[in-house]
Amino acid sequence: MRVLFAATPPISKVFALAPLAWAFRAAGHETLLTYSEQTALAAGTGLQVVDAAPGTSGNAILAELFAARPELVERWMEPLGDDPAKLAPGVAALNRPFLATAVALADTWRPDLVVFEQSAPYGLVAAARAGVPAVQRNLGTIRTGGVHDEVLRLLADDLHRLGVPDVPSRPALTLEFVPPSMLPFPAPEGEFMRYVPYTGGAEMERLPAPGDRPRVVVTLGSIRPGMHGLGPLEATVAAAAELDAEFLLALGDAAPEPLGVLPPNVRPIGWTPMDLLLPTCAGVVHHGGGGTALAAIWAGVPQLVALDPRYLGHKTLAPAVEKGGVGLVTLQDDVTPATLEALLADEAIRKATDQVRAEMETLPAPADLVPTLAALTDAAASADPAAGTAPAASH
Template structure:
């Protein structure tokens, strides 16, 4: 059996597909992954990656789309996704467009029996619709799909005509990857499954130093935020951290930390580090509200502080979900200081609630169990 996994360019979109892709490989199936731009990080997954959009520059497309469509840009920066983000379809349509030519060429030579795609990779659903094979959608965080994919399809009539796609099919299966207790909507779009976190491979070495006597707090802004929004949100936090009886570990990838100035004695930077092993050495985490980071904290059993930025779409669903489950503190990112971190470390209800959600997450079907579902769909 052949399974094609489709992602847009961000590793934060690709990495959530990796555990299921590896479960398929471990079961003896053939797997290919279509991706673009950050292929050097993608190969760390050990999977076979096909760069279907050489020269792709997601940030350039993002900026040009906003510059060319000022009314859309105004909506993009000022409205929330809500239950149906279809009015935001222009952006994912433009980001998906470069993926079609080489993906369609690929499936002419390597025909998959099933296509698995992350929620924003509409090209995966469109390719599956052309081939007439089942498509499986992996939702990201708690963002709704609503009519988004049909709105994207309506913006790409040339793609449907050029490649002979008769119509957009519905996914055969949708995977919801947050525990039901955190789910903020009346009903899911699909089935609840276990989110097994993967954030890349690395030689750890001294990136995970031995624990000292003080609590350890990880600080991360995900893979995209430092590049788009800078490090400004961290300046106030670091200014108040020197008086904090805790060690702060900055997991900010290869971001230039010069704007932060000299780091306090209790703060250290570790560069690009997989979150799973790092979080298991920590007592808490401060982050931007990304889905993978949120779930990694739950998996590690540690409370979290989510810094809210109104211009970051993920906050509007994940931050309320964290608050709803009582597993962390949600605060404006500019107001997070030593007092907020102390509250996170010493509020036992946060730790108890996190343990309960961690147990709930572990009870959901994981990637190995989903392999049989994909096999049945492809028959």
């Protein structure tokens, strides 16, 4: 069986799909990933990667969209409420450059199944073109709702030109990775899959070791330093100076100079796998990214979500962190020494984290779900003997 994986930037979304792709590969199936930006890091996962939108930048696409339509910036920052479709203009703009390659791969590589992360509904287009099932991996607590309907409406002219005018807006199956007790909804959108931490490989002289003081890692994720700089860390760094603890700034490739002279107990580190670093930590401060939030639970580490209202994280994982009781949530500029002290001292947070960690360990691993997902192709083929036969490419 051939399985096409589809992702949009940033690279963290590729890392989120990688364990499931490995599981398919280990089970003897062929896999291929479509992505763009940081394709070398994507290839470092061990997957074969097609650069589906060479020369494009997700940050640049959104900046251009918001410059042309400034009213969208305010909508992007609003709480989603019951209208997740307000995200559709940004999602459509990010997906448009991927459409032609998605259709071409459906015609030439002929996948039997398409797996896409929630913000990459061009995977639905590839699946429709190939006549095969699509599986969505949710990013957090955003419900798909009418997002895909509106995205496909906004992309209708592009899809008509590519010869794929009719694309179902719902996948055959959705995978939830936020544990059940953390979802602030009465019912999940699909099947649960255990989170497996992966943030890329790294060459290290030695493994991270615990220090002689409590250690806190601070991260902005893989995209925000390039989009908004390091300003979101200023309050956290200033507050950290007042604590008897070690603070590590996981900045990736970003230079720390914009933060000025750092306090003696704060130091930047290069790209370090979170699954190795977090078990040595007493806490983590992050932007609300799904990978960091779930990796913290996996490691049994309390977390502080320091929200930037410009970032989608306050709409995806912060509600789950609050419902699960596994951390604190505040605005990035409101972080104080007392906030950080509470992160390190609150036993209720630590107890809740341990409970959700135990719950997470009971969920099916990616490898356990491969037979379920493979069965979708059998069911589709039985229902439609012509399924999996892509139409001739239009010219």
